[in-house]
Amino acid sequence: MMEWKSKYEAYMKKIHSSSSSNNSSLEGNQPRQLEASLENNLNMIHQHMNHYADLVVRQVMLDKRDAALLFLTSITDQKLIQEGIVAPMKSPFLSHELDLEMGKDSSKTLDPFEQVYRERVHANFGQRSSDWSVLLDLMMKGHTVLLIDGYAEGVTFNTRSIEKRSIEQPQTEQVIRGSRDGFIEQLETNLSLIRYRLQTADLVVETADLGTRSKSKTAVCYISGIANPDLVSEVMRRLSKIDIGGIIDAGYIEQFIEDQPISPFPQIQNTERADKTAAALLEGRIAILVEGSSFALIVPALFDQFFQTIDDYSERFLIASMLRFVRLMALIFSVFFPSLYVSVISYNPELMPTDFAVAIAGGRAGVPFPAMLEVLIMEASMEVLREATIRLPQMIGGALSIVGVLVIGQAAVSAGLSSPITVVIVALTTIGSFATPAYNAAIAMRMLRFPLIVLAGLFGLYGVMIGSIFIVNHLLYLESFGIPYLQSILTKKRAGIVDTIIRAPLWWMGKRPSYLYTIDDTRRGANTFQANFNKIFRPEETADAENRETQHDSAGHRDQ
């Protein structure tokens, strides 16, 4: 308690003195250059950085000279500093060093920093500078600064070590068949996950700091022989325009570099999966990763990408195409079902078979609200339930969902708040929206159904159609890094359509998406398509044509 009191008094004194002497901030009277005297340098450090609780100043003797090591304990590897830097410095001179020192005068003039790095220290070299700000910046990143008496210079050694969690399965993008490792918060680990999937010298990783205060390391990854240089330069140009204090998550970057901020649709894909990122890089896209975020941003991102999963490519193509179709249907359900229901009930009941119309009318008999209001109430309560269960811990979430299901399901009907068919519609809508793999795309679609319901209540099917044209036109006009959002569907090249509505066999998708204007647009060997085509349609010819040694007969034995 007494300690805090003294700290408080010191802090108040500092504030008063700084306000009286006006702009004498820390940077203001901080010397820019180092001085030759170690004493003075250390005094300066003590004076200005006494509030750094984890700062350690370790004084050592180096060749009969005073020297000091400065580092922050919280982000450095203590073991490396002790064993790799301090211990070798203190060790007695090796015999040949002694000889050198005794015999030749020239070695005496050898720069001590150079000598220390070359002959003593086991850590990696950081930077050498006589500028305080450079050295302190590096120290903040976990480097160890070495100062030697008599030299107005310092060097740093990389001793950075940060606590990190282990690599786990991505929580938001689970797959049935696919790798189980996802990104974590450390940039270096994430880059290693990408690098071991793409072991090519063409994989370029450009890094730079972003954020004036957080100085978060940001990496732009692309494959140099594939990605379009214009696209790469555009990404860098947009990144260079970001001027913000701190980048907390990749989402911050996303909002600064997207094309159209006023749109419900995501124009940049984010993923926790390393395999997805590697696949995107191979297609000619660009990944942006940032320190402290377990998500990679993939640009450009088109509409269909939000409905693809990595499973699609590892499963059989027929099944994968069917699954894509199911997802598309779920999407249409989640957007249009409630509004179609409202407009058919309120304006065009003649569209339904008579028996069904009578049944619906019977169900709605006790409900006091118009169909639009009824659906809006139910949809809104469903959204509330969904939002509530996401944040809760799992123990409570289960209980809540049971209560919610009861309220929205059975109780609402018995209370006369809604008709049974409305409950069915709401359930279908909600389930449908969860079938979309990308959360941000799904939520955009889900929110758009509310204006559609209102339009349906006011203008019937005509209103739904006008609203849909609005939404579709918005999608048509939207761009992601200059590429139209629906380009993959509208593209004239075959490469577009084979990976959108259907997922064609891999040997069929020989070209990279044409809208990416990749340098190297062929993905697979030139005759892969023909070979597979022949295998299907002319099996007897291929058996002759191909090397028979690699052929297996129907029993699975190698043909001798």
Add this chain to the structure above:
Amino acid sequence: MQKIEKLSTIQLAIVISSTIFGPYVLSFPQLIAQTADNAAPLMTVVGSCCAAFSLFVFTRLSQRFSDQTLLSYSQTVIGKLPALFANCIVFACFFITTALMFRQFGEVLSTVVFRKTPIEMSILMMLILVALSCRRNSIQFAYVHLFYWPFVIFPLLFLIFMSMKSVHFLNWLPVLGNEAPNWPLAILSTASLYLGSFIITMLLPITEKPARAMKSVMLGIAVSASLYLLLVLSTIGIYGVRETLLLIYPTLEMARSIAVGGDVIERMDALFIIMWVINVYTTMFSTYYITSITFSKLLKFQDHRLVTTLLIPFLFGVSLLPQDQFQLYRFSRIADESSYLFLTGYALLLWIVSVIRRKGGHSHG
């Protein structure tokens, strides 16, 4: 990363056919039956050929100046002042026909769907929707057509095939009509349906291979013309000429009479009207786009976005001018037919003058 994407041959054909195939789908069979009697299918074919000729002229003319729109090169061909005057008339043509088309759309909605809603409301909604979508460049304009094209073509094809079983072939006879048909009027009323094909003069600069544009526009008009023909054949085949004359919207009646999938959907007309909204939207989108581009070029604006907004109240006002439905249809017939004659004549004039004066580049073919 700004790559200028250009339209391919097929894409251009799709844009042309979706532009041409317009709101007249509902009333066209009655219209043609009125002027051509039993020769309606024949007149449809002849009229379409006539429209194809105009389109041929538009395309040939544009190909001579494959990097400009008609509004720019007309000045170099016939001089500044005459061109300005003629372009004013082009603007007037499209302004009036667009306004009347909006009104017709509103009339259909008021008679079929919203009997109590004021017509102003339904017109205004569509008008604002179209005006907002026009604020884009020509490539995005083409994308809209590309996306909606299947929704324009397939519902109608579906409808025609579903109703095929009720066609009585006797109703088609005699092919040449009972008495000599009023040839010029019948041909004109068919040909004026294809007014939107003028869009080629604005799209040619952004096509990938201007030299092959002729193939694509002919493909486009062939698709639309055959759909119109199928429509006339099936309506006349089902109802006969006399009865068709009594129906305001014969196509809608046809939709009403079919049931799909063992009566799961008992009446198709409401659904058909909704799909027809897309059809109307694409056509109006094109004519509105032509109108605003022409107007902005006349005013020498760099950007046509301001103009699209400015046009909304004027189009709305003009669309409300006709007193009733009969007056509306009379007006719109006159407007469409005279616009068609003027545009064809103007393009023909420009073409001949440019050939004589050796203006423009290489003539393709």
